[in-house]
Each structure stands twice: as structure tokens, then as C-alpha cells.
Amino acid sequence: MKSTNDGSMVKTQSMGRRWQRQVKVLLADDHTMFREGLAGMLASSYADEVEVVGKTDTGEEAVALAREKNPDVVIMQVDKTLRKARDTLKQIREGSSSSPKVIILTMFEEPLILREILDLTANAYIHKSASVAELFAIVRAAVDTQGEHVLVALPQGALELSEEGEDGSGEDASGRVLPGKRELEILLLVARGMRNRKIASHLDISEATVKRHLANLYPKMGVTSRGEAVRKALENEWFTFREIEAAIEEV
């Protein structure tokens, strides 16, 4: 990156990717523990390159802080109120003279929500299942990236989920629900007689995540129990008896 006007980033040749001036970062996340912890981590482990100029748990305050502190990067969490997030993002860009790069942080894995989040026109998107080092890499890349390129760091499974169905909505051409890759994986393990805890251990995820996937899937399938879900999955030919039996010995 070249030096331009006062306030822009300058990278030294000798220091490789380091910047002469710290990148000014504003954090907007409503989870106190995470917000405070991330601010502390950036201020300690990445102190040479990042300065946290503000942190807040509300979109309104994020807009005000962006105007006051002129950050280079805004790291902003979004929840399901995406319209509000879109407004906040617009106001941050319009209100700050630094035209900050906006990085969206999300915990969502549901394909439809991810698709909407990706539509927010931020500069980068990163899932909270990534590491802090990966977040920092995105911060650096976002600052460096010119033009309209968008950076995305989502779990591979989430990207595949968002492509399920011919129109990306999780349905096939005849309107039948199609499960996401992870949902199908979990449902097959259910069919093999595994309890949620065992499934969680098998897939190296939490039991709560297994429950959440099943809770998301049941209403989409129009079922209320594991048995019904397995029967319907077999009817729909999402998997076969052979596939169920294939790994019974592994359980």
C-alpha cells in the first residue's frame, strides 16, 4: 500500500506486511464477553498493528463512534435484524470521513440467513468459528483490498449449505425441502441410532449444535420426531437403508 494523504496507511518495505501506522478498528458486538475480550486481544497480541479506537454494543453508538473516531475498519456483528444492520452500515459509511472498511462477523450457519448477510454489501464477512488470527488476516486484507472485491471467510460447510437447492433456497425444483449437507450428515447418524451426544462427538461439534440442526430441520420436513424424520428421509431417498447399515458397525 502506498502512502497518500494524512490518515492513510503506509506499509514499509522492510517490514513486509506491517503498517507504519496502526489500523484504527472500531468493534460493534452485543456480546460483552466477546467484545471486551477481542478488544483486549487486539490491544495485546496485535498491538503493533491495530489500535481499537472504540467498542460498542449498539448500532446507533457504532455510527456515532465511526463519525467521531474515523476508524479504518469497523468490525460489526449482525443478528437477524438485517434491515437494521444495513442501515447501520450505510450510516457508518456516510457519516465517517475515513470511509471505513466494514467487516461483518456472524454466528449464523443457516443458508438463507447467510445469503442475506452476504447481501449487506460489506467489504468482508467472517464467521465466528474462525480464529482470531484469521479475523486479523481479514482485517489486513480488507485494508489492502482496493475496488469492489469482497472477502469471505465462512466454514466450507456453510458455503455448501448456501448452495443447496436449485434456487439456493433449500428446495428442489418441485418445492420439496432439501436438507443442508450438515443436516443430512446428522440425520444419517440419527438413522444409525446415535444419540445426540455421540453424534456431537463423532462430528466434533457441540451437542447443542446437533440439537439446533435437528430443530431447524424438523419443521422444514414437517416432522416432530427422530423416527419420523428418518422415515421421511428414506421416502425422499436422501439416503438408503444400505447407507444406514453400512456404518452400523462403526457406531
Added chain:
Amino acid sequence: MTPEVEVVVRVLVAIEPKMYREVLALHIRQQRPQSEVVLASPGKLEATAERTKPHLTIANEVPPMLKERGFWVEVPNDGWLDTHISADGYSTTLHDVSLEDLVAVMDKAEEELAYYEEH
């Protein structure tokens, strides 16, 4: 209250998402450098607990076996705002738990360990 006997509190952090896990672990290491902090993905929670015998477990879902053994903090990942804490025989639920709250649980665990060391 600072315990007179120096004890090392072992903390197992096994929460999702990973970014939270890392942030929390680093904060604990910085605030209580004498503690031992072990990180595990939720799927490896029980195996790691068996190996490391933590005094305090912080997880999205703490298995009953670990709840019986020591202090624990359960931070559900469906919204992440209502946190259940069990320390020193008491349990409570906190809304939007802070890092200070979690460090306070560590201090309680340290006090109790020190008490057992002394007696």
C-alpha cells in the same frame, strides 16, 4: 480475597464458536497467569476433561459428570446471553456474562482449592 496457599487452577475452555474460545482463554491467561488454561472443541470436551482433570469447565453444555466434579460455567450458544454458573455450591444465571464474571468464578475456584490445601 487472595488465598495464602498458592494453587494452580486448571480451566478447560470448550466453547463454540472458536473465536470466543480463543478470546476467553487469552483473557484468563492474561488475568490469572498462574492458572493452566486448556482449550478443546466441544466434541473433544469429555476426552480432554478426562486427561486434564479441570477444576473449572467452561462449555456450551457441561456434561453431568463434570458438573459433579467441580466448578462449571455453561454458556449456551443459542444466543449466548444467559449463562449458568455453578461455583462453591451455589448456582446462578447471568445475562450477558462479562470477562470479569468469569474471572471471578476462577477466583472462587482458587479460594476453594487453597482452602482444601490448607486443611
